[in-house]
Amino acid sequence: MLRPHYPLGDYYQILQKNGLLASSAPLRADLTRSVRMVSCDSQTVVPGTVFICKGAAFKAAYLLDAAAKGAFVYVSERVYPETTLPCLLVNDIRRAMALMADHAWGHPSGKLDIVGITGTKGKTTTAYYLKSILDEEARSRGRRETAILSTIVTDDGRERRPAKLTTPEPLDLQRHLFNAVDARVGRLTMEVSSQALKYHRVLGVEFAVGVFLNIGEDHISPVEHPDFEDYFSSKLMLFSRCRTAVVNLDCDHADRVLEAARVCPEVISFSRRDENADVFAGCIRKEENATLFRVRTPRWARELRLPMPGLFNVENALAAVAAAEALGVGAEAVYNGLALASVPGRMETYHSASGGLTVIVDYAHNGMSLEAILSSVRREYPDRELTVVFGCTGGKGLDRREGMAAAAGRWADRIILTEDDPGPEEVVDICADIGRYLAPCGKDYTVIPDREEAVETAVMEVCRPSVVILAGKGAEQQQKRKNGPEPCVPDGMLAQKALARFDANLAVFNCFPLLGQP
Ligand SMILES: CC(=O)N[C@H]1[C@@H](OP(=O)(O)OP(=O)(O)OC[C@H]2O[C@@H](n3ccc(=O)[nH]c3=O)[C@H](O)[C@@H]2O)O[C@H](CO)[C@@H](O)[C@@H]1O[C@H](C)C(=O)N[C@@H](C)C(=O)N[C@H](CCC(=O)O)C(=O)O
Numbered sequence: 001m002l003r004p005h006y007p008l009g010d011y012y013q014i015l016q017k018n019g020l021l022a023s024s025a026p027l028r029a030d031l032t033r034s035v036r037m038v039s040c041d042s043q044t045v046v047p048g049t050v051f052i053c054k055g056a057a058f059k060a061a062y063l064l065d066a067a068a069k070g071a072f073v074y075v076s077e078r079v080y081p082e083t084t085l086p087c088l089l090v091n092d093i094r095r096a097m098a099l100m101a102d103h104a105w106g107h108p109s110g111k112l113d114i115v116g117i118t119g120t121k122g123k124t125t126t127a128y129y130l131k132s133i134l135d136e137e138a139r140s141r142g143r144r145e146t147a148i149l150s151t152i153v154t155d156d157g158r159e160r161r162p163a164k165l166t167t168p169e170p171l172d173l174q175r176h177l178f179n180a181v182d183a184r185v186g187r188l189t190m191e192v193s194s195q196a197l198k199y200h201r202v203l204g205v206e207f208a209v210g211v212f213l214n215i216g217e218d219h220i221s222p223v224e225h226p227d228f229e230d231y232f233s234s235k236l237m238l239f240s241r242c243r244t245a246v247v248n249l250d251c252d253h254a255d256r257v258l259e260a261a262r263v264c265p266e267v268i269s270f271s272r273r274d275e276n277a278d279v280f281a282g283c284i285r286k287e288e289n290a291t292l293f294r295v296r297t298p299r300w301a302r303e304l305r306l307p308m309p310g311l312f313n314v315e316n317a318l319a320a321v322a323a324a325e326a327l328g329v330g331a332e333a334v335y336n337g338l339a340l341a342s343v344p345g346r347m348e349t350y351h352s353a354s355g356g357l358t359v360i361v362d363y364a365h366n367g368m369s370l371e372a373i374l375s376s377v378r379r380e381y382p383d384r385e386l387t388v389v390f391g392c393t394g395g396k397g398l399d400r401r402e403g404m405a406a407a408a409g410r411w412a413d414r415i416i417l418t419e420d421d422p423g424p425e426e427v428v429d430i431c432a433d434i435g436r437y438l439a440p441c442g443k444d445y446t447v448i449p450d451r452e453e454a455v456e457t458a459v460m461e462v463c464r465p466s467v468v469i470l471a472g473k474g475a476e477q478q479q480k481r482k483n484g485p486e487p488c489v490p491d492g493m494l495a496q497k498a499l500a501r502f503d504a505n506l507a508v509f510n511c512f513p514l515l516g517q518p
């Protein structure tokens, strides 16, 4: 499919119609000229480009570079005297960029069923569950796999690679949506971060369904949101562009979420507690390697199987079921999709040969998620010792130290503090900070800055049936340190290596007799 080329006048009118023009002076440019590209990166400019000047790191030199490469007009919140290029002066560059990007790619969201998922925790997991369900339905109808834009992967049916941002910037986002239309994937599941909503990355996007999972204290820092209200209200903006809202009745502030959702023509609620919800789950039980629960929707009722531990994952599964319900997906595809679902680095579970030691790798890296996973594991393995290995990021998300310490202090028997993206700080200083918050809980902890050594110690030093949780990194393969990202061995591999040594020791010395008992 060829990308459409529209005249400059179209863009001018869009900006005018949306009150984004900051000057009524006539534009010194040919409005009939066809725009070959809209770009905010001088490195990609071709002749016939409309160049967007935006961003904290923007320099006039980029505009001069764009002009030299053939940009014939620029859009900006200020005039650059360094160039004679005509300027489309706007009062909000982020809104202007999003609407122009949407137009430049031919408003692709109008030709797709897009499900947007927001929430403090569970976005990636829910997106993977939903994609698995939608893929099942597509397969059963002989269609190709659906698309996904997530924190882990960007896969629009044409381009597939690790994601740079959870929700791409508008010009990238609209290109992915265009690719998805072009690849005839029909449906696209995407995570919508609070940053994306705050900075209008999804302005112009039509969502068939918008899912609101939950809200907790997170992402409050000088580089993200100044306070909880800014964070929460940014997330609620998702509903302003959805046909159907999917709302979790069990989340904190559910009343305010429901009220905001009412701007949508349809609202579907889901719950594990309130039987009056449109989609309700009960009778949750655990089998080896699976969680089973009975679900009722307005159209069907049956037991579903999720091959991942973690009771909070039932909430994520219900959100995916409710979104599938909004799209009219049948029960069979829902059942099969969930039964096949897996998410890299989320509740990855490894067992020792004897079965007495389980190691779980999980991406929990704030108070809310660590609380969810530790409380869930405590209920799922009531008789086992619970060890947690974790650290906190440096330079941002400072409130996570208190939240994670509170969760670990409340639920864990053994606590090992280690490295997790220290950035500009020293690992030992971050651990000392976490330690200060652990003190009131009266729990001992050990600091082992080297993560590999920390995992080894956590596994080798267990002396009764145990679960060891490696929290924070999931499937990540980099540690963000002072000099930027550096490669590291992912936790899943560390877990398997440590378990192999553990099993070998057990066989040779038979020194942990209790560990034979699962
Ligand atoms: C506020 C916001 O949306 N910021 C994003 C935005 O930055 P920016 O607009 O300030 O751009 P910039 O990086 O300063 O660059 C300036 C401009 O110069 C241009 N340039 C640069 C070099 C050159 O030679 N020529 C040139 O034209 C660049 O293309 C760019 O347009 O565009 C950048 C490029 O895409 C993003 O990296 C950046 O995300 C910030 C840094 C970021 O990472 N934010 C995080 C907090 C974020 O958004 N996270 C959420 C997930 C949070 C969650 O887990 O919930 C996400 O959705 O990923």
Ligand SMILES: Nc1ncnc2c1ncn2[C@@H]1O[C@H](COP(=O)(O)OP(=O)(O)OP(=O)(O)O)[C@@H](O)[C@H]1O
Pocket: 119, 120, 121, 122, 123, 124, 125, 126, 151, 213, 214, 312, 313, 315, 316, 345, 346, 347, 362, 363, 364, 365, 368, 369, 370, 372, 373
């Ligand atoms: N519904 C939930 N409630 C609380 N905690 C959850 C929930 N779902 C997942 N978690 C925890 O949060 C971690 C991250 O999950 P996931 O990646 O799905 O969330 P996310 O919203 O995409 O996170 P982030 O914004 O940090 O990328 C999981 O590894 C798990 O520990």
